[in-house]
Amino acid sequence: MKIVVCIKQVPDTAHVRLDPETHTLKREGVESIINPFDLFALEAALRIREQAGGAIVALSMGPPQAAEVIKEAIGYGVDEGLLLSDRAFAGADTWATTAALAAAIGQMEDVDLIVCGKQAVDGDTAQVGPGIAQRLGRPQVAFVKAFREISGQRLVVERQMDDGFDVVDLPLPGLITVVREVGEPRPPSLKGKMRAKQYRVPVKGAADLGLAPEQVGLAGSYTQVVKVFAPQATGERRVLQGSAQETGAQAVDLLVDNQVILLGS
Amino acid sequence: MAVIIDKELCTGCGECLEACPFEALSLQDDKAQVNEACTLCGACEEVCPTGAITVPQVERAADERAAEARGVWVFAEQRQGAMPEVVAELLGQGRRLADELGVELSAVLLGHGLDGRAAELFALGADVVYQADDERLAAFNDDIYTQVLARVINEHRPEVLLAGATSLGRSLIPRVATAVATGLTADCTGLAIDPEKRLLLQTRPAFGGNIMATIICPQARPQMATVRPRVMKQGPRQEGRQGRLVPVELNPQDQARTQVLEVVRALEEQVNLTGAEVVVTGGRGLGQPEGFALVRKLATALGGVVGATRGTVDAGWIGHAHQVGQTGRTVSPKLYVALGVSGAVQHLVGMQSSDNILAVNTDPNAPIFSVAHYGIVGNLYEVVPAMLDRLAELRGQGA
Numbered sequence: 001m002k003i004v005v006c007i008k009q010v011p012d013t014a015h016v017r018l019d020p021e022t023h024t025l026k027r028e029g030v031e032s033i034i035n036p037f038d039l040f041a042l043e044a045a046l047r048i049r050e051q052a053g054g055a056i057v058a059l060s061m062g063p064p065q066a067a068e069v070i071k072e073a074i075g076y077g078v079d080e081g082l083l084l085s086d087r088a089f090a091g092a093d094t095w096a097t098t099a100a101l102a103a104a105i106g107q108m109e110d111v112d113l114i115v116c117g118k119q120a121v122d123g124d125t126a127q128v129g130p131g132i133a134q135r136l137g138r139p140q141v142a143f144v145k146a147f148r149e150i151s152g153q154r155l156v157v158e159r160q161m162d163d164g165f166d167v168v169d170l171p172l173p174g175l176i177t178v179v180r181e182v183g184e185p186r187p188p189s190l191k192g193k194m195r196a197k198q199y200r201v202p203v204k205g206a207a208d209l210g211l212a213p214e215q216v217g218l219a220g221s222y223t224q225v226v227k228v229f230a231p232q233a234t235g236e237r238r239v240l241q242g243s244a245q246e247t248g249a250q251a252v253d254l255l256v257d258n259q260v261i262l263l264g265s
Numbered sequence: 266m267a268v269i270i271d272k273e274l275c276t277g278c279g280e281c282l283e284a285c286p287f288e289a290l291s292l293q294d295d296k297a298q299v300n301e302a303c304t305l306c307g308a309c310e311e312v313c314p315t316g317a318i319t320v321p322q323v324e325r326a327a328d329e330r331a332a333e334a335r336g337v338w339v340f341a342e343q344r345q346g347a348m349p350e351v352v353a354e355l356l357g358q359g360r361r362l363a364d365e366l367g368v369e370l371s372a373v374l375l376g377h378g379l380d381g382r383a384a385e386l387f388a389l390g391a392d393v394v395y396q397a398d399d400e401r402l403a404a405f406n407d408d409i410y411t412q413v414l415a416r417v418i419n420e421h422r423p424e425v426l427l428a429g430a431t432s433l434g435r436s437l438i439p440r441v442a443t444a445v446a447t448g449l450t451a452d453c454t455g456l457a458i459d460p461e462k463r464l465l466l467q468t469r470p471a472f473g474g475n476i477m478a479t480i481i482c483p484q485a486r487p488q489m490a491t492v493r494p495r496v497m498k499q500g501p502r503q504e505g506r507q508g509r510l511v512p513v514e515l516n517p518q519d520q521a522r523t524q525v526l527e528v529v530r531a532l533e534e535q536v537n538l539t540g541a542e543v544v545v546t547g548g549r550g551l552g553q554p555e556g557f558a559l560v561r562k563l564a565t566a567l568g569g570v571v572g573a574t575r576g577t578v579d580a581g582w583i584g585h586a587h588q589v590g591q592t593g594r595t596v597s598p599k600l601y602v603a604l605g606v607s608g609a610v611q612h613l614v615g616m617q618s619s620d621n622i623l624a625v626n627t628d629p630n631a632p633i634f635s636v637a638h639y640g641i642v643g644n645l646y647e648v649v650p651a652m653l654d655r656l657a658e659l660r661g662q663g664a
């Protein structure tokens with residue numbers, strides 16, 4: 001089975017703190033990491049390869065330094081990597097991102113399965129996976145939380161829904177996006193880390209993918225950001241004073257008065 | 266591509282470095298410098314006091330769709346006969362947008378055994394209901410749902426399409442947007458109309474909820490958005506309100522490739538956090554797994570569900586399904602109670618848009634207090650029983 005895992009490099013929000021005064025991010029010393037959800041995608045791919053055999057390619061679109069996440073993926077045990085990097089890709093929305101990622105996957109031979117994370121933590125859109133599936137005309141299952149059956153022809157998966165989950169049969173070739181319940185990512189192996197050090201990440205640009213500059217990046221995007229601003233803190237904030245007894249009762253009274261808690265009839 | 270910095274005008278004040286959400290700017294020889302991380306979001310242009318920064322304008326091919334498209338549509342998600350609350354919220358918001366644009370509001374309903382469903386959508390504000398009722402749509406499969414929805418859109422050309430940012434919506438709608446070749450904005454918390462240009466101004470939290478971005482889709486149509494549940498207000502319900510029902514036939518070749526083998530409904534451990542009015546969350550401050558008994562007690566007393574931080578989930582105190590935050594669920598209930606939760610940014614992004622937040626924490630400096638409307642610095646094992654007592658007292662009076 002040939003598996004492509006899509007991974008994105010994002011700023012590490014774990015070390016980002018909210019400034020309590022201005023309510024904005026303090027970003028000093030924030031590093032770039034693999035999108036946390038994509039670690040689950042990597043883990044899912046590794047587990048599938050363990051059962052069905054085959055090879056995994058880690059694919060990323062981003063600036064040249066995103067080669068780091070490909071190397072990291074090699075450390076986790078993927079077989080190959082590919083970075084899509086080109087100045088023309090900058091400012092891409094999900095439509096333009098999937099144009100490049102789908103074109104790259106389209107150029108690879110015999111891809112059976114594409115695995116994406118649920119969403120990237122910088123944009124939180126969760127749109128890239130389904131967008132790739134549609135561009136490649138493949139069936140998909142989003143928000144996969146467990147595998148019930150794995151073979152070269154099909155996957156039977158559990159799909160997380162708001163009111164429970166569905167058991168879905170996905171014929172391959174197809175695409176899945178995964179949530180964290182698929183399993184804790186294993187640590188990178190020593191052997192993998194050694195290989196990552198040596199690994200030279202292949203890079204492709206728009207022309208290599210057969211894409212014109214106006215099909216990618218900002219120029220190839222349908223959406224446009226017109227304004228960026230800090231979120232408005234809604235409502236008043238107050239710290240209640242007194243003993244536990246007093247503050248507990250006071251909180252209930254305030255919530256009842258403001259009709260947040262309804263006492264019922 | 267990146268923003269253009271006029272080195273003559275730049276004073277090296279550094280305002281833009283602060284404003285950039287993507288760390289794309291740095292100072293070199295006292296002048297701002299931009300790197301590849303730039304997404305052209307324009308945050309720097311806005312704050313630059315000397316006007317040294319400009320976002321390059323990109324010429325796009327004119328799309329004739331913008332001139333022709335008319336009407337506001339709502340995707341009326343339903344699953345196993347149940348319609349999530351968000352559909353009523355979308356119809357409420359859709360009605361306001363449609364009235365502002367002076368167009369009809371339509372709902373699209375896909376499924377099987379839909380008799381009588383359209384009446385509900387008319388009552389909630391729809392003028393038209395496009396209804397595809399077919400065995401093949403009984404279970405949710407992305408590809409056949411996409412085919413049908415994309416076909417109706419291409420045929421009738423609405424200018425706006427809204428769907429709920431539910432699991433189903435966020436799985437299906439990106440595929441549909443790709444199929445009809447248009448832009449899509451995820452998980453919006455604000456929608457408005459620019460009446461002059463008939464543009465939908467779509468506002469959403471980005472970057473973990475710490476910045477807000479307003480996004481437009483100038484050329485392509487429809488302008489599509491998924492909308493966060495529990496943010497938009499439902500409109501007034503008018504029983505018996507009439508509308509036009511337009512049946513949609515499937516083609517013989519429409520076939521789903523995936524197959525839903527089983528639907529497992531919310532068991533105890535499959536908490537419907539997203540739809541809950543009240544969420545009571547326990548953090549590591551509970552000290553031990555048994556602490557969740559108290560959390561559950563308060564949740565029950567308030568008619569809510571139990572949430573959890575990743576700290577407690579990772580410790581094995583409670584199931585994954587309860588986790589709120591970046592790697593869990595995003596919630597925005599009427600009331601969010603955080604008990605022994607520190608308020609790490611990954612947790613805050615999943616709950617900070619709640620209408621009312623009450624936090625109980627022994628540490629007055631815990632970051633949770635920066636988002637709490639009601640803060641109590643105290644031991645949850647003393648405060649929560651006091652809350653339960655007071656609730657029982659008030660309820661006793663009422664009876």
Ligand SMILES: Cc1cc2nc3c(=O)[nH]c(=O)nc-3n(C[C@H](O)[C@H](O)[C@H](O)COP(=O)(O)OP(=O)(O)OC[C@H]3O[C@@H](n4cnc5c(N)ncnc54)[C@H](O)[C@@H]3O)c2cc1C
Pocket residue numbers: 014036547548549550551552573574575576577588589590591592593594604605606607608609610611612615625626627628631643644645646
């Ligand atoms: C990539 C990534 C993704 C993540 N995703 C999520 C996510 O989705 N959701 C999430 O929640 N976290 C997430 N985290 C983890 C997050 O950073 C925090 O570690 C976590 O939220 C902390 O949980 P906590 O508040 O329960 O524990 P702690 O941070 O340990 O806080 C416990 C709090 O309880 C208080 N306390 C102690 N005793 C009492 C008492 N008796 N009464 C009252 N208060 C008391 C303490 O003062 C303290 O503030 C993520 C982290 C990473 C790196």
Ligand SMILES: Nc1ncnc2c1ncn2[C@@H]1O[C@H](COP(=O)(O)O)[C@@H](O)[C@H]1O
Pocket residue numbers: 005006007008009035037038041059060061062094097101115116117118119120121123124125126127128129
């Ligand atoms: N630039 C990118 N390069 C590779 N994969 C990506 C990229 N952007 C998004 N993805 C994949 O798509 C998923 C969803 O991302 P998003 O739609 O941006 O929230 C991620 O978890 C990745 O698996």
